[in-house]
Amino acid sequence: MNHGTRVSALVLAGSLAALAAACAPGNSANTPRSRQELQPCTLPDYSKMEESVQAQMRDRYGALTSLTASSTADAAELGLAHGEMGKLLMAAGYVEAAGPCFLNAHALTPQEPRWPYYLGRVYLSKDDLKQAAAFFEKTLSLRPDDEAALVSLGSTRLTLNEPDAAESAFDKAFSAHSQSAAALAGLGRIALARRDYPRAVQRLEAAASLSSQSSVVQYHLATAYRALGDTVRAEAYLKQAGVLELLPDDPLMRELDDLLQSSIEYQLRGDTAMHESNWALAIAHYRKASELAPSDPIARHKLGTAWFFAGEIPPAVRQFEEALRLSPGFAKARFSLGLIMASKGDMSRALEQMATAVKDDPGYIEARLRLADMLRQAGRWSESLAQYEQVTRLAPQMAEGSLGAASALIGLKRYEEARQRLIAGQQRYPDRQEFARALQRFTFR
């Protein structure tokens, strides 16, 4: 390569022939004979990305460009630079752009297992399942017990309708990681697909026992029990079923989660911290998100909420007020301020905030319900009844509207209407015992 050649703004390694085939897994000659054989690792148009992300793109791309231009850089360094560029692009959601970078990294450092794993993920996104499976297998040839690669391979084979190959991958994952709920869940899914319901139950029960979370495994268990005719267990598992997948520990993909310096990514990290009740970490992430997007009221509201949960009311109020300054019609911030004022006993201002929240966002059920409750507690029965009626109309699945309306009717001394409302509620929400209890009290009245 003529090292004096300048690279174009978007194309690395010059305008060189792309030799994807040379980098395909299983190809023994997958080390490029020279840098000319590398694929163009290009940047997308990043002009509309957040400034902080643009800076990341520029920095990493600059590092790669310098290295490419350097005559002293060895394959390991260059491979790493390509791989890191691929990771940043993938974290940014530019999976297709990441592909050639990872292919180069893999070609330059074929013994490094990370790059074929990421390539597997790239090809999954590109819907090339066969290539994806081949790259997961390549990863496993370098790191045979990698749980994430084994489970990913099993899942890909299952999607390809290759249950035998899928079973082999999940079996290996389970042999190497006896606590792998993901592997067991995969084996359970295969048994389900084969209509081997007793085995499916056995494996899925084992998977469920390894995880404390509600997940789709409970749904699969319900399916298996239903097929076995055990409707009681099926029903019980349906009630427990969640939406989470049982996934293996995946440090490589986790790395990507922490890579991007954008407001939305910090918000997501904050959300995770909130989910784990780690208020301090959530505050740190949301604060960073607000710094990166100072005009985003949502980030401010989240920061205020984290402060509130941490028990720090004044900074919470400041953030909610700032959110409202940025977006005066932002009903969630009004709602939060209303809750804080109510908790301080300032009912008049709390009512004002709730009423404004409902006015700004008429479909905001939580705010409307809270407003109705506050009005009822203030003895403003007619107004509260009107709000409860609206809740029932907008969210008929919520029993609270009917219960509240009955309660407001009692306050208005319209007892027969209240009784009728409770009877109707009892029929409509048979699982809610409050209606029966309230009716029982009625008989003593």
Added chain:
Amino acid sequence: MKVFPAVCLLLCVGCGSDRGDHRGQPQSEISGEWFIDDSEKAGLDFVHFNGMTGRFYPPESMAPGVALLDYDNDGDLDVFLVQGHVLGGHTHGDLPLLAREPMSPGGRLFRNDLKVAADGTRTLHFTDATARSGIDARGYGMGVAAGDFNNDGCVDVYLTNFGPNHLFRNNCNGSFTDVSKQSGTADPAWSVSASFVDYDRDGWLDLFVANYLDYAVENDHPCPSRTGERDYCDPSAYRPTQSRLFHNDRNGRFSDVTASALVGGDFGPALGIATADFNGDGWIDMYVANDGQPNQLWINQHDGTFTNTALAAGAAVNGAGRATASMGVDAGDFDEDGDEDLFFTNLTQEMSTLFVNAGSGVFEDGGQNSGVALSSRRYTGFGTGWFDFDNDGWLDILSVNGAVRRLEALVRARDPFPFHQKKLLLRNVGQGRFEDVTDRAGTVFQLSEVGRGAAFGDVDNDGDMDVLVGNDAGHVRLLVNNIGNSNHWVGVRVVGKSTPRPSNGSARPERVQGRDMLGARIAVVADDGRTRWRRARADGSYASANDPRVLVGLGRSTRVRTVRVTWPGGVTEEWTAVMVDRWTTLEEGTGR
């Protein structure tokens, strides 16, 4: 008002093509393209305008639906197309990104002036009849439902909007009257699909309206990608809004019975609705497809109420336990076992879902084993339907596709509207399996567009199913089928009893033709011994209205032994003299 003589109880309304008879030939031997886009040639001059100005308002990416309906009762299908406009008002320098605003704003009604020559040659031509019709549909249009809600024998039109919906009553003289307000159906929510369905068997069509998100332009907030770039929002960014069930009060008005009829009140961000008798008890049920949240299977309790059994029936989420995006949906008996199965389209990588009915309204996800899942994995599907495009007697699947978030490859190619995808045609090869035949279906299948609505029907009355496709910010397409009538077929229109026309002293015929009996179940027994089950329906797909007639492919069979119709009221009748390769009208009360 459309009237016809009482003696005309069994009427041949159209005939098959008399072109050289190559029926029964294997499709691989049929030369030429299976489908050809005839929209331009036929005068369907329409480009959808979504009004996008770069602010990524969610409704821009969700329309348009389309409709096939015979509004003038002349025996051929007319077309209604919904239209959009700029949302949020123009500001300086804030011009639409893709196209100029249309010269004629609002949805358009096109009259089909089909001509059939003596040699059977058919010439399609559409005329814009909007002005004459009086339909003034300037809301931000999403979809269309069609049904004769007042039983006068003329099909009415319900338009779903981002904003108040419109009900246009057909005056039976080529014009319509806006009865939205007085009918009580001007639902102000963001509605997408709707279905006319007689759920209580009283002989009057009720109305289900599938509502989507509680969204207003005033409350719009940006939905940045991970890098901070703007894109269309995920539906979880906004709350879902309750769908509505309106009961027909038989006096031109509807009552909102949502709260009392849909027990438990479950709802999600609904995009699609398909009605059928899923548990085989003779009463019509409803399946509601929700975007990213569990779907509902509302089973009719025979007393004016419904219970949502989706979760226990295995129909709420896909076989992997995930709630998918569920856009377009349709019900049909693809495996010829006498019950109605479900197909619905999802996001790229979610794969479309095929729910196989075990016969009692309990479903199993058959996507994987059928080949449907893998074939659909790369598409974000919207309009879809079961239709037997090659008339071999087995129901096939079409989905029209287009992403809802920017596609990376298209963004990198600086595409101004980076959402387009190709269509997907899956042929039912029997044994519960499907093959992807998209690449063999014709050049129109190679077009990459942002497909949304799709309506299925025999537009040229030649005995095969054509497809009308609505593209977001794109041309409407009319996919005229050139392969179906290589096999034999039988076409039936099932209508209610004709009634005496109120006397007004005129010399017009004395009876009013009954309406299309949406929900009627039809069993066709051919001389090959197979029974093909179909349902007269205009709903299903996405935001669109289908041909209410039923077209059944017969393959090489040249004779139909019986046609059995189970009317929505529960009575079953049988006909034995129904001709093949013809359209026939069957009137309730005239069978055995």
